[in-house]
Amino acid sequence: MDEAGPEESGPAATDRLRLLRVIPEVRTSNFEVDGTPRAYAETISYIHRKSDFDAAALPSNVIQLSHLGIVRKILSEHWDIVELPEPLWLRALPLSVVAGVAARLKVGRQSRPWVTTYTIENSPFEALASGVLQRVKPLARAAIRCISRTFYDQLIYGSDASRLVYAKNGFGPDGGVEAVFPKMQKPCDGCALAEKEKRILFLGVLENRKGVLSLLRAWATTGLGEEGWRLAIAGSGPLKTAVEASARDHESIEYMGMLDRASTHRELGRAAVVCLPSRRDGRWREQIGLPVVEGLSHGCTILATSDSGLAPWLKQHGHQVVPHDSTVEQLANSLISVCKTRRVPAQVLEDLPREDGVIRARRYMARTAVEGRC
Numbered sequence: 001m002d003e004a005g006p007e008e009s010g011p012a013a014t015d016r017l018r019l020l021r022v023i024p025e026v027r028t029s030n031f032e033v034d035g036t037p038r039a040y041a042e043t044i045s046y047i048h049r050k051s052d053f054d055a056a057a058l059p060s061n062v063i064q065l066s067h068l069g070i071v072r073k074i075l076s077e078h079w080d081i082v083e084l085p086e087p088l089w090l091r092a093l094p095l096s097v098v099a100g101v102a103a104r105l106k107v108g109r110q111s112r113p114w115v116t117t118y119t120i121e122n123s124p125f126e127a128l129a130s131g132v133l134q135r136v137k138p139l140a141r142a143a144i145r146c147i148s149r150t151f152y153d154q155l156i157y158g159s160d161a162s163r164l165v166y167a168k169n170g171f172g173p174d175g176g177v178e179a180v181f182p183k184m185q186k187p188c189d190g191c192a193l194a195e196k197e198k199r200i201l202f203l204g205v206l207e208n209r210k211g212v213l214s215l216l217r218a219w220a221t222t223g224l225g226e227e228g229w230r231l232a233i234a235g236s237g238p239l240k241t242a243v244e245a246s247a248r249d250h251e252s253i254e255y256m257g258m259l260d261r262a263s264t265h266r267e268l269g270r271a272a273v274v275c276l277p278s279r280r281d282g283r284w285r286e287q288i289g290l291p292v293v294e295g296l297s298h299g300c301t302i303l304a305t306s307d308s309g310l311a312p313w314l315k316q317h318g319h320q321v322v323p324h325d326s327t328v329e330q331l332a333n334s335l336i337s338v339c340k341t342r343r344v345p346a347q348v349l350e351d352l353p354r355e356d357g358v359i360r361a362r363r364y365m366a367r368t369a370v371e372g373r374c
């Protein structure tokens, strides 16, 4: 994937802008500090916590608010930038609209915030609106187009696949600023590159759409266990019992339960391979895959599906990509293949950007906010 986004400038022109991020659901990785100097002072407001939220790691600039509390926060304080959920995050649309209205209520060039977002949705609109009656789909499309053009000054895309979905439906901001900064992370600062073990790591919610059942079935046919490989599974969810049963039946499967962030980093550091064989489910498809991004930043070779927004990049850089509707046999072959052809961890890290995509995107937001409000 090409990075079409313009390079960001240094922080001089954007010294300490005030940024409010509005997030419907927060996970600990949303606010892990990476030590990069920021061109802004950031406050993160959120409504709900995800199941992998680690309260012990909560910085003081992260606050839980109601919808009304977020509206008050926007109206009562000065914000240079407000970052909303992306317009195609349909469940978050009520939050995006009320926060967007509040931001637009602030009048005057200096008090009106620059409203922006970072997108990763890559499902076609037809799939996202599959529960909507056929005859009102054009209305739904028009409503989202109107919302994105009314409330957003800018869309920044986290993958080229996401940019294409927005472009195809005319969901970009009217005359607004657009750019692509792929959602990739630099090598993990907190973990030294350790000797990799023959471990394939699955991290995530234990549900069918994450490919858990296919992975368990495929694993049983690969014979990788006899070659010393282990399938390490972390997370919780509806398929927890099935995972526990497989771990009892197969010595080579290890179920670790829910991991805190420190253990997650440790496991990513040990694993030679991270596997995320997500399958489409109704209107849902994998967007990027946090384990894919975090696996790369720990030097892991990745096995993901063609739906991940990073799939073209993964293919170009020696990782494994399987079709989103792969059979158990295809997945088993890919598991065997990824173990045989896994990349040298230092080379995986070598391919990564020196700075996280979202950090670069926010620096670009800060620069364009200054230009856009001049």
Ligand SMILES: [Zn+2]
Binding pocket: 188, 189, 190, 191, 265, 266, 268, 298
């Ligand atoms: Zn780490």
